[in-house]
Structure formats: C-alpha cells, structure tokens
C-alpha cells in the first residue's frame with residue numbers, strides 16, 4: 198500500500214484575475230476551492246492511475262471539515278488525525294497580466310503533543326512492501342526533524358519512503374535511502390549553493406544526492422521538462438507543448454506518477470515517462486490532472502539519454 202503524508206493540508210483557493218493590483222480591490226473572473234496539500238495531490242494522481250493509496254495528515258476545525266468534504270468527491274481512502282486548530286487556506290492567484298502564479302500559503306494549525314503522538318500511532322501498521330510519500334511544509338511547533346523521525350520509524354518497520362522537501366530536511370533523510378527525491382533545479386542549486394549553466398552541471402549535482410543515499414533522483418525543471426539521474430546514466434523528459442493553466446501541483450503529480458508506477462513495474466524509465474506526463478498534464482489543467490489528460494500528454498513526451 199502507498200501512504201501519502203500531508204502534515205499540513207490546505208483548502209486551495211484558486212483565483213483567476215485579469216490583472217492583480219496590490220493595494221486595491223481586485224475582483225476574480227473565476228475562483229474555485231480545491232482540497233490541497235502536496236501529499237493530497239499525490240494521492241489524487243495515484244487515484245487517476247488506479248493505484249490505491251491512503252492519505253494521512255492533520256486536519257482540524259471548520260476549514261478541516263470543508264477540506265474533508267471537498268476531498269470526499271475524489272473517493273480517496275483517508276485516515277486523518279483530527280486536531281483542534283483550523284486547517285489552513287492557501288491562496289493561489291493566476292492573473293493573466295502576470296507570468297507566474299502568486300501563492301500565499303497559510304501557516305496551518307499548531308499541533309499538540311497528544312495530537313502528534315496519535316498521528317505517529319497511526320503509522321504503526323505500515324511495513325514491508327509499503328511506501329510512504331511525505332511532502333509539504335510542517336505545521337507550527339513540529340520539530341524540523343519530524344520527517345526524519347517518521348522516515349526512521351517506518352524504515353525500521355520495513356517500509357520504503359519518498360520525501361519531497363528541500364534544504365537540510367531533505368539532506369538529513371538521504372542516508373536512509375529514500376526511494377526517490379525530486380527537487381526542482383532551483384532547489385538543487387540552493388542545496389549546494391551553486392548556479393547551473395547547463396543540464397550536465399545539474400546532472401553532476403543530482404548525482405551527489407545519489408552518492409548521499411537517494412535511490413532515484415528526479416530533477417523537475419517546469420517548462421524545460423525533467424531529468425532522471427541514476428548512478429551511471431541520465432535521461433531527459435521534454436516538456437510537451439501545451440497551454441499552461443495552473444502548474445500548482447505539477448511536482449506532486451510527477452512524484453505520484455514515478456513512485457506509483459515504480460511500485461508496480463520496478464522500471465525507472467517508464468516510471469519517469471509517466472511521472473513527466475502527470476506533471477505536464479497537471480500544468481495544463483485547472484486542477485490536478487485527470488487520466489485522459491495524462492494519457493494524451495504521455496504520447497507527446499519522449500525520454501532521451503543525455
């Protein structure tokens with residue numbers, strides 16, 4: 198079974214605007230509320246790929262009830278830990294006069310020690326053959342080593358894990374051999390405090406993550422596609438042509454496509470192909486991609502050795 202952990206899920210309030218004028222009243226041309234959070238997006242893509250998963254995380258308050266109601270439409274298996282404080286709302290602003298989306302992410306609830314323990318107790322049945330995909334920011338007052346603690350715990354129980362985080366939190370988990378890590382190229386550059394001139398330099402630094410223990414390394418590069426880097430080879434997935442509607446969740450979709458497919462096929466290159474298709478399909482969708490979009494985009498992606 199695949200478990201996704203979204204410590205700090207969200208209601209994503211996605212606003213379409215003609216233009217964004219700060220300091221003024223702006224009125225949306227369209228707005229939608231979506232069940233969000235990196236692990237939630239992973240579970241949603243896995244569902245599209247007909248791969249079972251169970252979504253875990255902290256959910257609370259009136260916004261938490263709304264989040265669960267929004268999520269129930271997607272018919273996912275969930276086992277959330279209820280908390281006292283409110284699940285956060287994250288605002289995503291897509292203004293046609295801006296090139297990039299603007300995101301304003303809430304901090305999320307403070308988690309009590311009892312609530313934290315209840316969450317950890319919920320992981321006790323995870324074991325051999327299971328994969329835990331952990332992604333996204335931590336709630337207030339959760340130690341920065343929370344992901345590391347979970348990784349150590351589930352690895353002792355015989356399960357594999359995937360971690361989608363950045364900086365020291367990512368580096369700390371590498372000695373535990375995550376199945377796959379996926380920093381984007383900016384996050385990789387920040388990790389090693391370098392700037393990249395070309396893909397070969399990106400590959401060189403991606404290999405350092407393998408040397409530190411990661412089993413597979415994906416480097417996502419938004420509209421420039423992605424790289425799969427193994428110990429002795431590297432592969433590029435092109436970014437197919439398409440109209441970008443909302444790239445929020447593209448990285449989560451890529452991780453879901455890779456990890457879900459790898460669990461079933463043990464084939465890193467096919468998993469990479471499907472992961473790239475999931476990422477681009479989400480970028481070309483208002484919400485997280487559906488299967489028909491993933492299949493359509495898959496045909497326009499080629500994987501080449503670099």
Ligand SMILES: Nc1ncnc2c1ncn2[C@@H]1O[C@H](COP(=O)(O)OP(=O)(O)OP(=O)(O)O)[C@@H](O)[C@H]1O
Pocket residue numbers: 380381416417418419420421422423434435436437441444445446447448449450451473474475476477480
């Ligand atoms: N504009 C785009 N055109 C085509 N494909 C895209 C585009 N943006 C993203 N993708 C696909 O999705 C993958 C992941 O996107 P991206 O690099 O933005 O990940 P990310 O930075 O982790 O995103 P996020 O954290 O917002 O989910 C890319 O490697 C690419 O394959």
Ligand SMILES: O=P(O)(O)OC[C@@]1(O)O[C@H](CO)[C@@H](O)[C@@H]1O
Pocket residue numbers: 205207209232233234235238287300302332333334335445446447448449
């Ligand atoms: O604040 P975090 O946890 O880093 O990111 C949260 C988030 O931006 O990530 C997803 C897109 O990847 C959205 O659904 C969600 O709002």
